[in-house]
Amino acid sequence: MDDARLHVPAAQRNGEAILKALEGFHRTDLKVLEIASGPGQHCALFAAAWPDTTWQPSDPDARMRASQSAWTDDLDNVRAPVSLDVTDDGWWKAVQGPFDLMLCTNMLHCSGRETMEGLMAGAAGLLADDGRLLIYGPFMFNGLHSADSNRSFDHMMRQQNPNWGVRDLNDIAAAGQVFDVAFDSYIEMPANNHILVFRKA
Numbered sequence: 001m002d003d004a005r006l007h008v009p010a011a012q013r014n015g016e017a018i019l020k021a022l023e024g025f026h027r028t029d030l031k032v033l034e035i036a037s038g039p040g041q042h043c044a045l046f047a048a049a050w051p052d053t054t055w056q057p058s059d060p061d062a063r064m065r066a067s068q069s070a071w072t073d074d075l076d077n078v079r080a081p082v083s084l085d086v087t088d089d090g091w092w093k094a095v096q097g098p099f100d101l102m103l104c105t106n107m108l109h110c111s112g113r114e115t116m117e118g119l120m121a122g123a124a125g126l127l128a129d130d131g132r133l134l135i136y137g138p139f140m141f142n143g144l145h146s147a148d149s150n151r152s153f154d155h156m157m158r159q160q161n162p163n164w165g166v167r168d169l170n171d172i173a174a175a176g177q178v179f180d181v182a183f184d185s186y187i188e189m190p191a192n193n194h195i196l197v198f199r200k201a
Contacts, residue, residue, distance in 0.1 A: 004070035006039035022077040027165035040068030058084040086118035124179035133198040140168040147192035
């Protein structure tokens with residue numbers, strides 16, 4: 001195994017469940033942009049399962065991009081990782097779209113609120129007509145946590161950084177409305193997580 005491959009236990013645990021949830025969006029020739037791909041475990045799993053699709057991993061961290069390359073170097077349907085930071089102005093211009101899907105897992109709760117706005121701006125700029133933005137993680141609904149464990153996790157994240165924490169669907173949807181990216185639905189996932197589905201309005 002290539003030494004550049006990094007391992008995140010959470011990605012190992014939730015990958016199969018996320019892949020199963022994504023099946024409803026699968027079609028031939030699908031083009032997918034993964035935001036904040038981390039070590040690349042998800043991208044490797046998903047791209048291998050869907051060889052008739054094209055995946056674009058990304059991360060602002062060079063070490064993570066090297067890991068993504070190591071995980072996916074034997075997959076012909078994965079593009080070379082690109083450096084993308086959704087808090088940069090016009091970040092979406094650094095990658096060639098359009099994309100049918102944008103996938104973002106476990107990012108919003110460990111970053112500032114500005115990432116919500118940047119993510120939505122990029123979705124508006126990069127999604128194809130009828131494209132979807134899928135956001136996976138723990139979320140609040142109407143100001144309420146979906147489980148006590150999520151409340152504890154939120155407290156822990158805010159202790160690490162006061163700008164972090166579990167985001168409320170209402171706030172995420174409001175950020176999307178600014179860029180005509182509308183909340184569509186959500187998918188319940190294991191361990192009190194959800195996938196939020198957004199579309200270009």
